[in-house]
Amino acid sequence: MLSKTPLGAPIWADANTPDLARDLDFYMRLFKWSSFGTGEEFGDYTELCLGSTVSVARAVGGLAPNPPGNPDAVSAWGVAFHVADCFRAAADAEKLGAQIISHPVRVGDDLVYAALKDPDGGAFGLFEPMSERVGFMAHGEPGSAVWFEYVYDGAPVEAMQFYSELLNWSVKTPEDDEPSHDAPYVGLWTHGHLTGGSVEFGGARMAIGPEVRMKPHWLVCFGTDSVDLTAAKAVDLGGRVAVAPVDDPGGRMAVLVSPTGAHFTIMSSKPMD
Known part of the structure; x- marks a missing residue:
């Protein structure tokens, strides 16, 4: 198994934001997090970490700027759950009454991700890791x-x-x-x-x-x-x-x-x- 996170358990959390600079300042000062941007190729997605340098940084979550089509959307945190096969899990979720918001998509060489809403309307994600570098690197401790x-x-x-x-x-x-x-x-x-x-x-x-x-x-x-x-x-x-x-x-x-x-x-x- 690529991730130490149990199958079915939360493996990642992130928030959308209409103001990346403002949110980064807030969270970094509140939790003493550091941030590492992915650049324009991945929509300026920013990883939040404990530890100030790449060699010691341990990921705790992420921030994603709102898409151009909905720049003023209110910020919200979301949770993604660890699955072995994102395509199969998304199909199973749909059969159980979920709504697929974004179909499974491969993100670089690291993961496959899908965004859904459960039958009651609650948003969640399905996350299939393809690398040991993704998912929570710190959890169960202050700041994570x-x-x-x-x-x-x-x-x-x-x-x-x-x-x-x-x-x-x-x-x-x-x-x-x-x-x-x-x-x-x-x-x-x-x-x-x-x-x-x-x-x-x-x-x-x-x-x-x-x-x-x-x-x-x-x-x-x-x-x-x-x-x-x-x-x-x-x-x-x-x-x-x-x-x-x-x-x-x-x-x-x-x-x-x-x-x-x-x-x-x-x-x-x-x-x-």
Whole structure:
């Protein structure tokens, strides 16, 4: 297997942006990330990394300038899941009720990618790595993705049926002795980890408060040593706080919004096994 990421698990996260320079400044100062552009050949796609030089940089995500046909689109983070065959997975997804936004396309010699919407309208990607150089090089630590959460105005177990069939997930409701959640919630597990076990990588929950007015969506959760300090820093950098820091069963968390409108979560690091 080219990637250490289990099949079916999140392998990449990136955001579109109407203002690449503004977003780069925000995220690099917020998380102390460095950036490496790919140039005009790949639409000025920019990789975000922990580490300041190419030799030590470890990728945590990416930023893609909005396409010329939709330059003012509001920024949003998206998640792509690891598949062995992107063409087959996209065809299977369509049979299960998904809408293909962009058919599988080969990106250089590194990967095959397709963009879709699930049957409830939530956007996601399918990502087939063809190189060991792609996908998350850092995760489960401050400054990297530590958790992924689907937010849906309805029963989360129903919304996750599509993903469980497509990506071989297990969808588990909390045990009676586990801490309670503010809204109906299920944990998401994928199989085929290199150690032979399964790994919990995220969850799905019913939308609460202002989220009810939003379309179903995936939230990328980035780790931080201090949720409160990072939230305050985001405001200083031109972002805002959508959900103030609060203690959650998985740790302390907050939902932030970038200067260009992308929602994302910060939380006390919850390692992916």
